[in-house]
Amino acid sequence: MGFAAGWYALALGDGLEPGTSAGTQLFDKELVVWRDASGASHVWEDRCPHRGMRLSFGFVRGNHIACLYHGWQYDEAGQCRHIPAHPTLEVPETIKVPTYASVEAAGMIWVRWDGEAAGQPPADIAAVPVRSLYLDREPETVAQLLAAGRAGSFETLSPGSFATALEGADLFLALQPYAAERTALHIARTGGDLPLKDIAMWAEELRASLEALPAAGLAPAARQAGAAA
Amino acid sequence: MSLVLHDYELDSDSYKVRLLLSALGLPYAKVAVNVHPGHEQRSPAYLRLNPLGNLPILVDGETTLRDSGAILCYLARLHDREGQWLPANPVPFGEVMMWLFFAGADLAPATLARLHHMLEVPADADAVGAASRRAFRIMDDHMTKRELEGFAWFVGDQATLADIALFPAIALSRDFGIDHDEYPALRRWMRRVRTIPGFITMPGIPDYH
Incomplete structure (x- = not known):
């Protein structure tokens, strides 16, 4: 297992408009990423404590996120503040959504996984977000293919982040271990002025390569290097 | 009439x-x-x-x-006297028609997948699910590039029949087990579709978002 405690990118920052939410997964765990009306982003467990509905199916109102089922509203700290069926009720402190530490850096929203062992958050380098890419491939295999140079020349910055150059532009890629057989790559331009659409088209080809390349073709040494990086 | x-x-x-x-x-x-x-x-x-x-x-x-x-x-x-929904100009007309045929053909598996889940219409659930995801990916790739060039709609600079015809399959995809998590550009575009004057919902598409 090449991935453990650390900070993982879940989305592009400017792809999440104020007052909206998006569902995602990390290591098969469902998370909601949402941005309140004041512009602050939040990463929580994607589960309303009431009936287990995904909060990402709900809607953001001001600085609260509300569940689609029965409209229970939660504040920025995950504390339930309003239950429409019992409007005068003082909501008990125990009705709370588990939250995760998160930061915005390098044009992306990152979550701390899992706890203090994750270390320092990623550096907020100047970056222009391009797109998020979702692949039907195991996260470990994607990381190994990138590290081994099978899909082009990539520099491994950490087990979950890579850099490459494309026609004079510098690109930064953050890998999200989405689920056992699914991976996301969040891509930003960190240098140069290659049009973003061109980078997006390159990314489509990268996705096709990373989904099609045989994992069995990876030399055992490369597999170990990828896992140990 | x-x-x-x-x-x-x-x-x-x-x-x-x-x-x-x-x-x-x-x-x-x-x-x-x-x-x-x-x-x-x-x-x-x-x-x-x-x-x-x-x-x-x-x-x-x-x-x-x-x-x-x-x-x-x-x-x-x-x-539509303004020609907004089906442009007369050959280029946007052709692009709108391309997406209309896509909606009728390439999104047919998504329609079938939903009927299979909801009304028990016979279908190979795995095959129609995979075909739906392929089609949604093509739509998300398109809207990703459109947004990067500053556009908000599938064709041209305002809503057309393409947006109307493409909207239901992805908006209803949770009915057949496909979340919107992997389609960030479609998620943003679906919010824009909801702002079209006269927008209405159907069962499975909540009226707020």
Whole structure:
């Protein structure tokens, strides 16, 4: 297992408009990423404590996120503040959504996984977000293919982040271990002025390569290097 | 002239027509067809209107039309004087038609996947699910590039029939087990579709977001 405690990118920052939410997964765990009306982003467990509905199916109102089922509203700290069926009720402190530490850096929203062992958050380098890419491939295999140079020349910055150059532009890629057989790559331009659409088209080809390349073709040494990086 | 739409509330193709009729502000009469469990759309009376035995069917005086894509084009040509929904210019016209045919052909597995999950219509669930994801990926790739070039809609700089025809399959995809997590550009575009004046919902598409 090449991935453990650390900070993982879940989305592009400017792809999440104020007052909206998006569902995602990390290591098969469902998370909601949402941005309140004041512009602050939040990463929580994607589960309303009431009936287990995904909060990402709900809607953001001001600085609260509300569940689609029965409209229970939660504040920025995950504390339930309003239950429409019992409007005068003082909501008990125990009705709370588990939250995760998160930061915005390098044009992306990152979550701390899992706890203090994750270390320092990623550096907020100047970056222009391009797109998020979702692949039907195991996260470990994607990381190994990138590290081994099978899909082009990539520099491994950490087990979950890579850099490459494309026609004079510098690109930064953050890998999200989405689920056992699914991976996301969040891509930003960190240098140069290659049009973003061109980078997006390159990314489509990268996705096709990373989904099609045989994992069995990876030399055992490369597999170990990828896992140990 | 009076428009009559033979309609089923849960049918996503009928919804496309209801959505355009609402956006155009056109009055019409709605005839509710008992699709489930009655299969009324395949009764002799309905097969005379549409031998394919499906919905929607639009009757406008002496004219009877089937196929939601054809009905959308007919209504736009007849009632959209500004030419917003079906542009006259050959390039955007061709692009709108490309997405209309995509909606009718490449998104057909998504329609079937939903009917399979909801109404037990026979289907290979894995195959139609995979085909749906392929189609949604093509849509998300397109809207990703459109946004990077500063555009908000599938074609041109305002909503067209392409947006109407493509919206239901992805908006309803949770009905057949496909979340929106992997389609960030479509998620943002679906919010824009909801801002179209006259936008209406159908069961499975919440009215707030």
